[in-house]
Amino acid sequence: xxxxxxxxxxxxxxxxxIGFTLFGCSPSTEEASAGSExxxxxxxxxxxxxxxxxxxxWLQVLEDGTVRVLTGKMELGQGLTVAxxxxxxxxxxTSPGRVSVVLADTGRTPDEGITAGSxxxxxxxxxxxxxAAAARERLLEMAAEAWGVEQNSLFLEEGHVKLxxxxxxxxxxxxxxxxxxxxxxxxxxxxxxxxxxQWVGRPVPHPxxxxxxxGEALYIQDMRLPEMAHARIVRPPVYGARLEGWDxxxxxxxxxxxxxxxxxxxxxxxxxxxxxIKAQEALQQRSQWGAGPELPEVTSWPDYMLAQGGAxxxxxxxxENTHHAVYSKPYVMHGSIGPSCAVAAFQDxxxxxxxxxxxxYPLRATISSMTGLAxxxxxxxxxxxxxxYGHNGADDVGADAALLAMAFPGRPVRLQWQRxxxxxxxxxxxxxxxxxxxxxxxxxxxxxxAYDLWTDSHVNRPFGDAGKLIAARYLADPFPFDKTExxxxxxxxxxxxxxxxxxxxxxxxxxxxPLRVSALRSLGAYANVFAIESFMDELAEKAGxxxxxxxxQHLDDERAVEVIRELKELTKDVPVASGEGMGYGFARxxxxxxxxxxxxxxxxxxxxxxxxxxxMWAVIDAGEAINTDGLKNQxxxxxxxxxxxxxxxxxxxxxxxxxxxxxxxxxIIRFDTAPETEVVVVNxxxxxxxGAGEAAQGPSxxxxxxxxxxxxxxxxxxxxxxxxxxx
Amino acid sequence: MQSTREKLRxxxxxxxxxxxxxxxxxxxxxxxxQLGLYGPKYGCGLGQCGSCMVLIGGQAVMSCTLSVxxxxxxxxxxxxxxxxxxxxxxxxQQAFIDEQAAQCGYCTNGMIIAAVSLLKQNPxxxxxETRLAFQNNLxxxxxxxxxxxxxxxxxxxx
Ligand code: FES
Ligand code: FES
Numbered sequence: 001x002x003x004x005x006x007x008x009x010x011x012x013x014x015x016x017x018i019g020f021t022l023f024g025c026s027p028s029t030e031e032a033s034a035g036s037e038x039x040x041x042x043x044x045x046x047x048x049x050x051x052x053x054x055x056x057x058w059l060q061v062l063e064d065g066t067v068r069v070l071t072g073k074m075e076l077g078q079g080l081t082v083a084x085x086x087x088x089x090x091x092x093x094t095s096p097g098r099v100s101v102v103l104a105d106t107g108r109t110p111d112e113g114i115t116a117g118s119x120x121x122x123x124x125x126x127x128x129x130x131x132a133a134a135a136r137e138r139l140l141e142m143a144a145e146a147w148g149v150e151q152n153s154l155f156l157e158e159g160h161v162k163l164x165x166x167x168x169x170x171x172x173x174x175x176x177x178x179x180x181x182x183x184x185x186x187x188x189x190x191x192x193x194x195x196x197x198q199w200v201g202r203p204v205p206h207p208x209x210x211x212x213x214x215g216e217a218l219y220i221q222d223m224r225l226p227e228m229a230h231a232r233i234v235r236p237p238v239y240g241a242r243l244e245g246w247d248x249x250x251x252x253x254x255x256x257x258x259x260x261x262x263x264x265x266x267x268x269x270x271x272x273x274x275x276x277i278k279a280q281e282a283l284q285q286r287s288q289w290g291a292g293p294e295l296p297e298v299t300s301w302p303d304y305m306l307a308q309g310g311a312x313x314x315x316x317x318x319x320e321n322t323h324h325a326v327y328s329k330p331y332v333m334h335g336s337i338g339p340s341c342a343v344a345a346f347q348d349x350x351x352x353x354x355x356x357x358x359x360x361y362p363l364r365a366t367i368s369s370m371t372g373l374a375x376x377x378x379x380x381x382x383x384x385x386x387x388x389y390g391h392n393g394a395d396d397v398g399a400d401a402a403l404l405a406m407a408f409p410g411r412p413v414r415l416q417w418q419r420x421x422x423x424x425x426x427x428x429x430x431x432x433x434x435x436x437x438x439x440x441x442x443x444x445x446x447x448x449x450a451y452d453l454w455t456d457s458h459v460n461r462p463f464g465d466a467g468k469l470i471a472a473r474y475l476a477d478p479f480p481f482d483k484t485e486x487x488x489x490x491x492x493x494x495x496x497x498x499x500x501x502x503x504x505x506x507x508x509x510x511x512x513x514p515l516r517v518s519a520l521r522s523l524g525a526y527a528n529v530f531a532i533e534s535f536m537d538e539l540a541e542k543a544g545x546x547x548x549x550x551x552x553q554h555l556d557d558e559r560a561v562e563v564i565r566e567l568k569e570l571t572k573d574v575p576v577a578s579g580e581g582m583g584y585g586f587a588r589x590x591x592x593x594x595x596x597x598x599x600x601x602x603x604x605x606x607x608x609x610x611x612x613x614x615x616m617w618a619v620i621d622a623g624e625a626i627n628t629d630g631l632k633n634q635x636x637x638x639x640x641x642x643x644x645x646x647x648x649x650x651x652x653x654x655x656x657x658x659x660x661x662x663x664x665x666x667x668i669i670r671f672d673t674a675p676e677t678e679v680v681v682v683n684x685x686x687x688x689x690x691g692a693g694e695a696a697q698g699p700s701x702x703x704x705x706x707x708x709x710x711x712x713x714x715x716x717x718x719x720x721x722x723x724x725x726x727x
Numbered sequence: 728m729q730s731t732r733e734k735l736r737x738x739x740x741x742x743x744x745x746x747x748x749x750x751x752x753x754x755x756x757x758x759x760x761q762l763g764l765y766g767p768k769y770g771c772g773l774g775q776c777g778s779c780m781v782l783i784g785g786q787a788v789m790s791c792t793l794s795v796x797x798x799x800x801x802x803x804x805x806x807x808x809x810x811x812x813x814x815x816x817x818x819x820q821q822a823f824i825d826e827q828a829a830q831c832g833y834c835t836n837g838m839i840i841a842a843v844s845l846l847k848q849n850p851x852x853x854x855x856e857t858r859l860a861f862q863n864n865l866x867x868x869x870x871x872x873x874x875x876x877x878x879x880x881x882x883x884x885x
Contacts, residue, residue, distance in 0.1 A: 077830040077831025077832070077833075077868055079830070203827075205824065206827060206829075208832065209823070209824050209827060209829060209832070210824060212829050212832030212835045213816065213820040213821075213824055213829075213839060214766075214806070214807055214810060214816075214820070215764070215765060215766025215767075215805060215806030215807040215836055216765065216807070217765040218765075218832070219768075219833065221768065221769065222759075222765040224760075224763075254749075272756075272760065273756050273760055274748075274749060274751075274752045274753070274756045275749075277772075334867075335867050336833075336867055337768075337770050337776060337778055337831075337833045337834050337865055337866065337867050338768060338769070338770060338778070338831075338833045339769070339770070339771075384831075385831075385833075386831055386833035386867075387830055387831030387833060387867055387868040388831075389867070418772065419770070419772060419773060419775075629827055633827060633830060633870070633873070634830070636869060636870075636872055636873065637830055637868045637869030637870060638869065639869065640869030640870075640871055640872065641867065641868070641869040644869075662771060662773055662775060663771060663775035663776055663865060668865060668867065669869075670861075670862055670864075670865070671857075671858040671859075671861040671862055671864070671871055671874075671875075672858050672859070672862060674858075674869075674872060674875075675872065676872050676875075677872040
């Protein structure tokens, strides 16, 4: 087969080219000049990439004078693309619409690790800002030289350098004449003064929104290549089960091109997608598997975690002014609406994977260790997928697709996980137990505090270790997976109270839980903040104080106090009828990132088993806000998602299997329950940008539990709340 | 095992297509893979999430559980068929942009299709009716409150 060239697609694919312009196959079209783009070539990039201290590692000027930014980060639905367009456009005095963004690609962009922990704005957007500022300075120098004038008689506007006094102008492209800016980015580069900002700090609409509403191809799931075959995988019925045999007649089913078997890794490649699905279903029914290890029977998470992880530290000595409580959360899933998907092609010893991974470089290292291919022979190109809230199936499906493509060289293979693959095999957010005790002093303030948490790991990402990939563990020559090596990583996030307490002790306990786990939005912070903020309400009641004033009493950080005060002001006139209640929660995410205070108003009817969050409010201070509406959108979404986790979510399993296979057996919040939302942004342009995308998770959980208590007098400490209230 | 392919005629977005497929194939795969219409998305294949919605005779229908054979001869409209011939967006599409009612946008197809179907049958729905119309549409990014706002905005315009 011929190597896959982009130009060839355009000629041979007719309607399919609609999809490709979005991925940057036709840079002259308008679509390609805004929003995100990708690359579908199998060719290796020419020469080594520029180093990250060079301008052109981050920014290029295209022939049509528009600017292309290369980011090592991924668009996860968090609004990275538009934020990057804004900061780059701002430094260059050029509208964000004239800036296109290339997402992470080991063949094109700098290595920026993984896109996680709400750090993409803090880090990548700042790298781009500095590169764009350096580009501006270089362009001004070049134009000054070309015209023989002083630099201060020049300015930048909409992709041009202009002469102040006259009408003369030169486009960036004319200035550069096909070259790129390879100069270094000076450490002390001066950035545009913030009081001159036109786009940053404003609610700039997301450029990809129009493509979304028009139903254009935008996602990895929409990617089509010429000669592309469709694949499905057949996973073991339970963790650890080994393949014993399968009915070879499936090979004769219509359209089946190849059945790939490697140990207990089983997949089917077919000409058409529905043929692959039918063959997968047939294989599922007609394959034999050994039994996997039994899963434990868990009836109570607090009891199970305690039994597995050992006793905690001594609680605060009991007495009149002391309080003691135990909280827990079950396993929760990411549940992206689009199941994971990847396209891979293998030819002449080189592997190209298109993936919605959070880290193209780490995944490349891991695939290299799994396949034995050198890293230089693997290229991973990031293409956006469905919303990503942490470590989901993206890396695993990439590894699956790689194995299939390598067993079927010469044609691109698209692997789409089925809903069940995602529900059963994604790494969940770990179950946790939190135990708190505290004593109030004579002044009603907390004097002593003891906090213990029990959890499995919150980070099991593939950073080069093949055993972190599902497929690698089931190969004929399997890679071991050492769970204990990672400890509780991320589980202790926000376990230290942000409140000033003279004597506070925090201890964590590792539990090797029964289910596969890794990073889920906010990691341990969700449950830690749920526990701490529920407990703060319980203590405030004991102290006879208003819940918010009680928090303010224990804070010495003005910004923290301000978000709480603003929230109080925002919700002070909200009417609360009988059967309704208001509740609050606050946290500074990671104790170093965004400040977020959340209020929830809920309605409870115990007899009719009704629990509805009517409305949720948030006040968030994320330092300098790049896109105020993007920040609101993230925070609203965080509240609704956290409401769903808190009210109703729990991965169910029995000794034989995981029972949460689909949206019936694992339901999430629907429109009958979703609250209205309102978010106020405290914008601090003079402050550094702080990660914000995960800030609402914990405060929302506590806000809801506290509101339920206010509405009906029942304190729910074991999540999900509906189960605690109604059984 | 024999392949049972049939020639079928499909009316999509005002055009008629003749395609060849196994008549059991869910309409979703034909729209995406044979007609290049990427609006409808695969989310579950089980009729549980709404990502794959299309309009059939103006009504929102899950295209993942409807066979292409059963869709033959029907008036099918997909997300990309909502805009006018000159590219003007449908008021519901415009309202979604105005409210920025998406994050990842994977569910957006189903949300817009459900909203168009609702407003056609009930141009001025109340809150309860609106919520009910989206009951089979899941969004994991948590854009429900914005989707409701966008629907209200579109209702005001029509
Ligand atoms: S994909 Fe059709 S309802 Fe989920
Ligand atoms: S916007 Fe991401 S699933 Fe709805």
